Amino acid sequence: MNHVLVTGGAGFIGANFVRLVSAQRPDWTVTVLDKLTYAGRRDNLAGLDARLVVGDICDAELVDELVREADAVVHFAAESHNDNSLRDPSPFLQTNVLGTFTLLEAVRRHDKRLHHISTDEVYGDLSLDDPARFTETTAYNPSSPYSATKAGSDHLVRAWARSFGVRATISTCSNNYGPYQHVEKFIPRQITNVLAGLTPKLYGTGEQVRDWIHVDDHNEAVLLILEQGRIGETYVIGADNDHVNNKRVIELICELMGAGDYEHVADRPGHDQRYAMDSTKLREELGWVPKYTDTDMRAGLEQTIAWYRDNEAWWRPVKDATERAYAERGQ
Secondary structure, three states: OOEEEEEOOOOHHHHHHHHHHHHHOOOOEEEEEEOOOOOOOHHHHOOOOOEEEEOOOOOHHHHHHHHHHOOEEEEOOOOOOHHHHHHOOHHHHHHHHHHHHHHHHHHHHHOOEEEEEEEHHHHOOEOOOOOOOEOOOOOOOOOOHHHHHHHHHHHHHHHHHHHHOOOEEEEEEOOEEOOOOOOOOHHHHHHHHHHOOOOOEEEOOOOOEOOOEEHHHHHHHHHHHHHHOOOOOEEEEOOOOOOOEHHHHHHHHHHHHOOOOOEEEOOOOOOOOEOOEOOHHHHHHHOOOOOOOOOOOHHHHHHHHHHHHHOHHHHHHHHHHHHHHHHHOOO
């Protein structure tokens, strides 16, 4: 495996994956395909020896050319913000469903290895008092246009693997946090609020639980699955942080940053309650162990806070517009 195509590789998780590959597999050639929408940025790849191709995952001719050149494809490209999907679902159908179909046809045509990145949100949510965790066999029950289109893309990958022999694997992962995440997302929004002298904001009562995972731990798992995962299999990726609710996360951010109180704002419509991941299969089959394993996320949040504090020039230009958009929605 010498040449990897990373779709969505200028976005948050994708760019961190490219950085991981550059550090751990320096002999690999990396091509990034990214549309450079608001969440994908050229400067996320600054300093890396990666070729960036600006284009749309739905552009069949371009995708075919890039897939033909590569040995393997890691498919991060997706519209991924739940709030945006509630306002306008159409881009999510285009990118997440039609884009994945376009990529699958190219992968099938040229017989390339594919790893498809999915989300825990395809499983729906659990009640706060439910001790269960999502596994590879959990039934899909998406609750938003975002999660429904991601579920659709997963089904396409499985169908192409079974019907056409596409050499594919899938991973479903819990909520990521870490460097290069857009300030519209929960954790970087609160960190940059404190840095900008604004009050941190908490949706509703903050009882929702997310199995938070540092982006580096997620990408270590993706690289492992790409190289050693069994073809046709799905792997759940989670860091066992499913006991930490949003209220505790914002309190910990305030504590670590020496901030005062936070304020409650209007909750998101249809806000899922609890996600929890059972990554036993990944750990036992491939030996994956996350680095950030402390039970209160302290070490991962300290690293993330330090990055945003040191990289104000990265987040400051989009901060004001993001907060204005939230203010218009009472959030």
